[in-house]
Amino acid sequence: MTEPDIEFHTNPTINTTDSSEAAAFFSKENHPLTLKFHNVVYKIKSKKSNSEEKERAILKGISGVVRPGEMLAMMGPSGSGKTTLLTAIGGRLGGRLEGTISYNNKPFSNKIKRNIGFVTQDDILLPHLTVNETLVFTALLRLPNALTKHQKLAHAEAVLSQLGLIKCKNSVVGDQRLRGVSGGERKRVSIGQEMLINPSLLFLDEPTSGLDSTTAQRIVSTLWELAHNGGKTVVMTIHQPSSRLFYMFHKILLLSEGNTMYFGKGSEAMDYFSTLGCSVSVPMNPSDFLLDLANGSSMNDPEEEATMIKEKLVSCYQNSDMAENLELEVKESDEHLDEDATINKRFERWSTTWWQQFSVLLNRGIKERKHESFSGLKIAQVLAVAFIGGLLWWKSDDAHLQDKIGLFYFSSSFWGFFPLLQAISTFPRERMILEKERSSGMYRLSSYFISRTISDLPMELILPTVFIVIIYGMAGLKRTATSFFSTLFYQLLSVLVSQGFGLAVGALVLDQTSATTLGSVIMLCFLLTSGYFVQHVPGFIAWTKYISIGTYTYKLLLISQYKATDTYLCPGHGVGVCEVGEFPAIQQMGLHGKTTAILALMAMLVGYRLVAYIALMRIGVTKKE
Template identity: 30%
Template sequence: MEEVQQIPSRLDKRNHSVDMRDSPRCTLRTSKMSYSVPGPKGTRKTILSNLDLVFEQASLTALMGPSGAGKTSLLSVLSGNAPSGSVTGSVLVNEKPSPRGFKRISALVPQDDVLLSSLTPLESLNFAARLRLDVSASERSEQVNAVLSSLSLTSHKDTLIGSVDKRGLSGGQRKRVSIALELLINPSILFLDEPTSGLDSKMAEDVTSILMSLAHDQGRTIICTIHQPSYRIFSSFDNLVLLSSGKVVFANTVANTENYFSSNPLNSPPPNNENPVDFYMRILQDSDSTVDFPSAWLASPLNAKNKLATVGRWGPGELEFVNRKAYAVSRLRQFWVLFHRFCVDYVKDKTKFIGGAGLKVTVGVMIGVVWLNQAKPDGDGKHTQDSIFPTQGALFVCLFSSVMDTLFPTVMVMPTTKSLLLREYKNGVYSLPPYFFAQLLANVFFQTVNSVLMGVPIYLLVGLNMARWRIFVFLGCLTVMSSIGAALGLFIGSLVENTQQAQQVVMPTLVPLELFSGYIIPYDKIPDWSLWIYHISFFAYALSLLEINQFEGVVFSDCVVPDVPDGTCPIVCFETGEDLLESMNVYVTDVGKDILALAVTFSALAGCGYYAMRSLVGGWDGGFRNGFAGGLLGGCGGGGEERRGESESESRKVEDLKVPLVGTV
């Protein structure tokens, strides 16, 4: 094979450099390590089998193999983020079990660049530094600038990151931002999942050159999966681990690859007109081949030499440094930084901020115009019977809009939010409670603003009760309903996999609560068997509260009961608002009960949302999430889905799963 020139190192070291003074140099080793997941009918499916590998410090290693070979699973196990399953054998860091603070010295860069599109690289790194570096503000700024400069991002630091539908950084620049976020902590070990995927050849070479410099110039241990690299990129790696069906086919230097496959077990070199990488992938997937590649590797002299590779050792005080604590900053500081980031992201995203506020004002004006002056009293301060039903309709539509306008946006953004959560959580950036409550509080904060923007036009245009303080009760109720919508959105969004499933769940969940709220079907018309739905409907309690707020103390001027013949039903009319409320099974004394019920509903949904999110990231049993979501989707017509381990394609799904299981390997 004709020699191809290696990619030169392009890490920018002119102004700043990120050094390793605070991070120990590490060698990673696996000893008889296997990984399996639950299969059908109580069986287990083996994904990785009996791996003995060494990843030396200051080296760049490629993990390769056909689809379903176990590349991503190996990367997940090594980084301590394996999906739910069983790991046997050992994963050693400098010949010691993975330390408690392993995530403080290692980082995982996922295949997809999960970034907040409305932020700039500088803003993203500043927020990450506040979460991951327990140092002074000046030291954080110095580290951020050093990382930006080293990855040649300084000239783009104030450019919006952007996304597929929002103009911003190029694909290669976004990949460099993803790497930069992890370099902030000076990781000794860096894991990357297909860092060149989706990039053109020039961008892919730039990323590879950066990885080379991080390994060779800064002494980091870098391990990455890679798919169909060019020969120029492939030749730039130091080592290659080639897998097939979860077993090692080759694990040595890239320089020895061609000699090994040319002599044993193939006894033929790759064709001159073909990329050797493509050749290896093809022969490993050849169903007619009689060569047992894993056994051939076990018997190879190169494998015996590989076991004698020099491994690292912990220096004085280094293990104590790593074991110091799991997170760099306190939970309270995590909460504040995350809340600040959610707010900045919301305000800078014009679709969320300006679009959301504009929508609320528009909806408020539309509702107000449709029911213009329907609740306004006459010159004597009295109301008419004809105003009752339109007023109730306006109140109900306000409540419905408050929930839906918050619920759907929250659910729809959850796929991106979940991806970012999984990336940062698995890398040990923060614990889950600060993240969940920061997101929930940010939603509540902005929905309070939006509730005022929608509620004030409605209140004034419809002519609702202007007695003292009642407008604040009205706005407060809308805010609570918006908060309930946000909590329900987080709950459903954590359960489902995509927006299509979310749509299948949302409406069947809300429609019964709306129907049996006491407005669409009056209380006295609700069948006995379905009264329980009325008693759990938060729409019913909110509507009761708004009706009390509107009709308490109201006098109707046109309640004159005419004489009617015996045996004829009298005309029903109400002299006071209290009479009207009692006819709907609503009493002025219910205010405390209604407020308590709404508070309990919000707390319960927030608790369920937290539990679902905890199951999502793998902290608790995921059976709750899978079972609950499966039940909802099954009841809504969504098809069930077979779980892991039932086919070769399913093994690939297991590989791609990015749910961390935090624990000792």
């Protein structure tokens, strides 16, 4: 069914009944998850100076257990492997991953993924949406159809309230270029997106990064409540928490160069290292002390080499009773967790239907991009070019046929580059959000791709239509309905083909600068071989005209205005008329083959988009998906 329009600011249909029913649904369907990871090893290939490949271990046999109601903090200096481990146990890391990772004694699966929330370090959000719109669209996409639409909206409202976002609910999220909510509020929005699905297991990568101590305290306190009172399993990476935050963590995993230096209760960490002869002589933040140790810095013996200190502490942990007990705990099978009831079965492969995903994504896309698509700068650019072109070709008649056909080449060139440069940045710019949402299984790629393409149509079709209307009248082109609508149709068709070409290049390259350079060079080649500048193209490169968007567009625009038997005043001082079909530039191009040209553009229209879709299939696909 189609999702109707959504009223975000005031929706009288959201009431306490909807909210309580949604809460009852999640309470009934809530099942705790125990996370176990044993001897996790991750290796990457790196090139040596002599170009030989060498494997480098990022994770070197990491083990741990986190149970419902517990909050695990993974600490360590930069490059210690925290984020890599978080990504691995979150089911988002493929490649050379070894070891065992289980969730209630079961491997990662799509059913498990529906119970996992993953908050990335960077807040990947659409900047022009409000806080409320962001959570509402996420709720409509991720929550199952067992909940009604009003219950989904009520649940989104409840999450807003839980995270203290009510006051800023109608403010735009913003980004570096658009002023929006604060950094702490933006982080809470990211967490709220994952809390919407009531995850049994929540992963967070540096949730306090860049925040002041008060805001960081508020966020971690919310996560503590979620674990302690909500029975959730919370795992996060954190670089250097304050002492107040440190003692809120139930468990600490200290990493150093991919090795475990400590895994156990946070309250016992200082005592453990004291037994190894590592103690502090002055009061200090425990996290500062642990990071010093992970970096190989010892206050007791400043002269001892860092490498030796790290190796010693890693070895001490591996030979400790703590590591031995953890080994037994990881290998121990919790038989009561093997029952099917422990796996949340409320989700199918997808939470919503294809049509629901398409409708929500289309609505979201229009709201997000309407500011960009119809920006005053773009409208002014098109209008300026149209009026300047109209003035240059003002009431041009067929006596100046070369000038007249130059107008058609200019129009095909301008509307070859303009939609190309607009479309080419689409997927490179949205890559991160597509990766995030696809990794969480929010929607099908096909629903995203088609909604994304359709939401761009107003911009792609309205502006060239206005351009043709202006320049057609000012340049004095053939005043018949057939000629006008033919010109408009051919121009719009070429615009859609150029847009598809831009989407394909952007999806293949996924780097905006490189994609723009590549697309511009290829489009320039297409225009050079279109038959306007060079009528006698050398045979070894003449084949390029058959794949050129400009060739077919230029031909069709000529056909829309002329027939071979049309006449014009012969050039020079002579008298009489000549046939248009005999004009050298037109004779070389030919005024035949209209059907072939249309079919060629239609094939490109479908083909380029198919290439873009296939290229996007590699984005945001997690292991075992």
